Amino acid sequence: MAGGLMPGGGGGFSGSKLKRSSAPMSEINVTPLVDVMLVLLIIFMVAAPLLTVGIDVELPETEAQAMTEEVEPLTISITADGKIFVQETEVAYDDLISHLSAIAQTGYDQTIYVRADKRVLYDDVAKVLGRIQAAGFRDFGLVNDNG
Numbered sequence: 001m002a003g004g005l006m007p008g009g010g011g012g013f014s015g016s017k018l019k020r021s022s023a024p025m026s027e028i029n030v031t032p033l034v035d036v037m038l039v040l041l042i043i044f045m046v047a048a049p050l051l052t053v054g055i056d057v058e059l060p061e062t063e064a065q066a067m068t069e070e071v072e073p074l075t076i077s078i079t080a081d082g083k084i085f086v087q088e089t090e091v092a093y094d095d096l097i098s099h100l101s102a103i104a105q106t107g108y109d110q111t112i113y114v115r116a117d118k119r120v121l122y123d124d125v126a127k128v129l130g131r132i133q134a135a136g137f138r139d140f141g142l143v144n145d146n147g
Helices: 031-051 093-105 122-134
Strands: 074-078 084-086 089-091 112-116 140-142
Touching (some): 074 122, 084 093, 089 093, 093 122, 112 122, 122 140
Antiparallel strands (some): 074 084, 084 089
16 A cells, blocks of 8 residues: 555565664754844844933034954033033032043043034033032043034
8 A cells, every 4th residue: 555655665564663864964953053142133233222311412523444342332412402421320510520520430440422403502512610629630532423
């Protein structure tokens, strides 16, 4: 009835066991690996913009090259309405020196990045830079949009 359908010829079953090839399977199924990698890629593409400081500032555009930093930088943001944020904490202009001095006492000696909305007056940005310098920091830079 089923003669000749199984490899090795004739009768199908040999006793109660199926005949199997003794050669190991040499192909790896990479489809699940590709699926996982694509999902991770999409997650990182969506999450990467969210990892930046969350203060909404419209940065001026320049032709400067993007900087790379291994340590998470300390960021001071100045919004269009003049509010000052250290990371995501709002700090009054008068309290900026004491706040930054407290950060300096913890041993932070990396570059401070100042993100100022393009509608903020140069005078206001210069005053904040003066406060940063008065708090003991000498290494700071202005962040812009190199679009």
